[in-house]
Structure formats: structure tokens, C-alpha cells
Amino acid sequence: MKPESEVKGSDIPVIxxxxxxxxxxxxxxxxxxxxxxxxxxxxTEAIKDPYxxxxxxxxxxxxxxxxxxxxxxxxxEITEKDGRFIVVSPVKSSPAEKAGIRPYDEIVxxxxxxxxxxTLGELLQLIQGNPGEKVTLVIYRPSTDRHIKITVERAEIxxxxxxxxxxxxxxxxxxxxxxxMFGEETLEEWIESTKRLLSENVDGMIIDLRDNPGGYLHSxxxxxxxxxxxxxxFAYMQNAQGMMEAIKTTKLDVDEEYAKQMKKMPLVVLxxxxxxxxxxxxxxxxxxxxxxxxxxxxxFGKGTVQETYDLKNGGELKLSTNKWLTPDREWIHGIGIExxxxxxQHPLFAMEIVPLRGEFAEGDYSEEIxxxxxxxxxxxxxxxxxxxxxxxxxxxxxxxxREKFKLKRGRHMDDEFFASIREKVVLFKEDMEQDVQLKxxxxxxxxxxxxxx
Numbered sequence: 368m369k370p371e372s373e374v375k376g377s378d379i380p381v382i383x384x385x386x387x388x389x390x391x392x393x394x395x396x397x398x399x400x401x402x403x404x405x406x407x408x409x410x411t412e413a414i415k416d417p418y419x420x421x422x423x424x425x426x427x428x429x430x431x432x433x434x435x436x437x438x439x440x441x442x443x444e445i446t447e448k449d450g451r452f453i454v455v456s457p458v459k460s461s462p463a464e465k466a467g468i469r470p471y472d473e474i475v476x477x478x479x480x481x482x483x484x485x486t487l488g489e490l491l492q493l494i495q496g497n498p499g500e501k502v503t504l505v506i507y508r509p510s511t512d513r514h515i516k517i518t519v520e521r522a523e524i525x526x527x528x529x530x531x532x533x534x535x536x537x538x539x540x541x542x543x544x545x546x547x548m549f550g551e552e553t554l555e556e557w558i559e560s561t562k563r564l565l566s567e568n569v570d571g572m573i574i575d576l577r578d579n580p581g582g583y584l585h586s587x588x589x590x591x592x593x594x595x596x597x598x599x600x601f602a603y604m605q606n607a608q609g610m611m612e613a614i615k616t617t618k619l620d621v622d623e624e625y626a627k628q629m630k631k632m633p634l635v636v637l638x639x640x641x642x643x644x645x646x647x648x649x650x651x652x653x654x655x656x657x658x659x660x661x662x663x664x665x666x667f668g669k670g671t672v673q674e675t676y677d678l679k680n681g682g683e684l685k686l687s688t689n690k691w692l693t694p695d696r697e698w699i700h701g702i703g704i705e706x707x708x709x710x711x712q713h714p715l716f717a718m719e720i721v722p723l724r725g726e727f728a729e730g731d732y733s734e735e736i737x738x739x740x741x742x743x744x745x746x747x748x749x750x751x752x753x754x755x756x757x758x759x760x761x762x763x764x765x766x767x768x769r770e771k772f773k774l775k776r777g778r779h780m781d782d783e784f785f786a787s788i789r790e791k792v793v794l795f796k797e798d799m800e801q802d803v804q805l806k807x808x809x810x811x812x813x814x815x816x817x818x819x820x
Contacts (some may be wrong), residue, residue: 467719581644670700715745
């Protein structure tokens with residue numbers, strides 16, 4: 368930023384007039400750079416696009432970390448909408464996911480700082496910190512109409528975006544590949560992971576894009592190029608003037624045998640409400656090409672592409688410059704992509720893991736009680752109330768649970784009970800057999816390999 372004496376006027380008289388009136392007449396002593404940054408923020412906010420953002424120099428550095436190979440933070444993708452900060456998705460296996468943050472959560476407070484009037488960049492600064500430090504978020508969860516306080520420990524997040532393994536299924540070998548986001552090195556990781564699976568002679572692959580918030584278009588372009596015919600349209604870009612450009616698959620620098628095997632590999636794709644942006648580009652191509660069967664729930668619905676421009680003050684402007692459309696020229700913004708086979712996830716598998724403590728008994732009302740009621744229902748106790756009121760039916764279920772799992776007898780919730788409940792949720796979520804969407808995906812890929820569908 369230039370020193371104040373060097374700040375020059377703009378070519379827009381009203382901006383110069385406002386700037387000089389504030390400098391000369393305002394009782395508040397505001398630095399030139401703060402006024403300029405305020406004007407830049409105001410311009411991007413006037414677009415009313417949650418994905419167009421101005422970043423200061425410091426905020427820009429934080430933002431660049433989000434898709435880099437490694438960063439410090441909690442692992443979360445956030446968008447701003449109507450002045451509210453909405454979670455698109457936590458990164459898989461990140462501190463945010465482990466703490467129970469979910470898609471569509473609204474962050475309203477960070478370490479006691481309310482977010483009204485804050486920018487996305489300011490929010491990112493509040494969340495960033497050093498490894499091992501804790502940050503406490505207050506979130507509003509629309510699905511339960513509740514505010515929840517969650518404490519997350521910051522960590523160095525290794526942005527390995529692709530993981531793979533073999534899942535035996537009857538007499539078949541199924542390759543399972545999870546893409547958590549489309550980062551800088553995703554294509555290289557994808558090729559390495561899928562080559563390893565091919566070396567183990569898998570019969571088909573499941574590509575898991577659930578809770579994938581998106582990322583770089585060039586990364587998803589590489590991935591779809593590996594499984595589609597060269598020169599095939601996988602998306603259209605439409606600029607501000609309405610001009611449409613076809614984006615096509617390209618030839619990758621890979622060996623011919625790998626390319627041949629990948630292009631004929633039977634595929635199933637998993638998605639959910641946390642699958643957004645670049646992951647939707649991939650799903651849209653797979654559906655349009657009829658290259659894969661999509662299993663899960665409807666995706667998030669982000670149909671715009673952003674470009675980032677360096678500004679002369681060291682900051683950056685992230686601007687939505689294109690709409691992207693599927694190969695069928697459908698714009699999914701605000702709508703999402705329906706799965707070919709809709710599968711509602713098991714409620715317990717989809718539940719967050721939250722810290723629980725305290726003592727509660729009949730007549731009490733709290734968020735902890737509501738959480739436990741939902742867990743007990745997932746375990747088969749069939750409670751009518753899940754609103755957090757500790758009624759007689761809840762007390763009887765708690766007593767039955769305590770007896771079944773050899774806890775101290777009683778009809779109350781305490782730290783011993785909460786520790787057991789948390790353990791049950793963790794074990795359930797780690798058990799692949801409980802992942803209803805994945806089980807359906809395995810069933811579909813098996814029938815696809817055998818030619819039944």
C-alpha cells in the first residue's frame with residue numbers, strides 16, 4: 368500500500384469527493400488504506416455474489432493456503448451468503464469434520480467475536496492460528512434450529528486429496544477412491560492412487576466425492592480426462608457477455624495401458640449435499656456421458672467459476688467470471704445435481720461427534736439431551752422426543768442403555784454415560800458396514816460389472 372501522501376485520485380469524481388470529505392470532515396481518523404479497502408469490499412459486496420470477494424494482502428495469503436499442499440487451520444470450506452457465513456463442507460478427516468461441523472452450518476461467532484459486519488477474509492483470519500491452539504465456534508444449524516458451540520484444535524492439515532483402497536466383494540475386487548477436494552496436486556495423486564488399484568486388478572471403481580467442496584477447474588479437468596474420451600466436452604463456460612465455450616478433455620501424459628484401462632473401467636460416483644463446485648462439474652460430466660451411475664443425495668448447487676486477480680495494493684480480487692454448465696447445457700446453480708439412485712444416509716452414520724459433559728435428569732432441557740436422544744434412536748431405542756426435553760421415555764431408554772453396556776445403574780446422563788455414547792458414535796461411523804450410501808454403491812457397481820445394469 369502506498370503511503371498516504373502518494374494516494375492519487377480515481378477517474379470517478381464521486382469516489383474522490385467521498386474520500387476527501389471523509390479525510391477532511393470526519394471526526395474519526397481513518398487511514399487511507401482502510402478507506403480504500405472499504406471501498407473495494409463495498410464494490411464486491413454490491414455484486415451480491417457470495418463467491419466474489421476482496422482479500423487484503425494478509426487475507427490473500429491465507430486464502431492461497433486453502434488449496435495448497437499443506438496448511439494450518441481446521442479444514443473447512445466457507446461461503447458468504449447475504450452477510451452470513453455458511454459451511455459448504457468440512458475437509459474429510461480434518462479437525463472440523465472430527466469436531467462435528469457439517470454442510471449448511473452457519474458460523475456466527477469465533478472465540479467470542481460476533482461476525483455481524485465481518486468479511487469472509489476477517490473470518491478466515493479469526494479461524495487461522497498455530498498448530499495445537501484451539502478455536503471455539505458458535506454455529507447455527509438450520510436442520511435442528513439450534514445454536515451449537517464447538518471447540519476445534521487447529522492442526523497442520525496435509526492436503527492429500529486422494530486416497531484409495533481395495534474392497535473385496537464376493538468374487539470381485541472393487542477399487543474405492545475418495546477425492547476430498549480438487550487441489551494443486553489432485554491429478555498426480557489420482558493417477559498414483561488409481562495406478563495402484565489397477566495393479567491389484569480391480570474390476571470396477573467407486574469414486575467418492577461426498578463432502579468435496581470443489582477446488583481448481585484444471586484439476587477436475589485432468590481427472591475427467593483420465594476416464595473420458597479425448598476431446599469430449601465435460602462442461603461449458605459462459606462468460607459475462609453470454610458467450611459459450613466448450614471445455615474438453617485432453618490427452619494426459621500417462622502410459623497407454625493405464626489410459627486404456629481407465630477409460631473402460633466400470634464406475635460409480637458417490638455424492639451428497641456437501642459435494643460442490645468442481646465435484647459437481649465431474650458429476651455433471653459423468654451423468655451426461657452416462658459414464659458412471661451416481662449414488663447418494665442431491666449435490667450443493669454451485670454453478671459459477673471464479674478467477675483471482677492480483678491488485679496493486681497487494682490484495683486479491685476473487686471474481687465470478689463464468690457460469691459453468693453441464694455437457695447437456697444445464698446450469699445447476701442453486702439447484703444441485705440429483706443422484707441417479709437417491710440413498711438417505713443412516714442418521715447415526717451422518718451424525719457429528721460433539722463434546723458432551725455435565726449431568727442431566729428428568730425434567731431437564733439441553734442440546735446434549737437432544738443429541739443423545741438422536742443417538743439412542745439411531746441405536747434402535749425409538750424415542751418420540753428428540754427436542755432435548757428429558758422426559759420419562761428418555762429416562763427409561765437411558766436406564767436400559769446403562770444396563771446393557773454395564774454402566775452404573777441410573778436414569779440420568781453423566782460423564783461416564785456421555786463417554787460411552789461418544790464411543791458408540793465413533794465406532795459406528797468408522798464401520799464401513801454402516802455406510803448405507805457406500806453399500807448401495809457397492810451393490811450397483813457389482814451389478815454393473817456383471818452386466819445386469
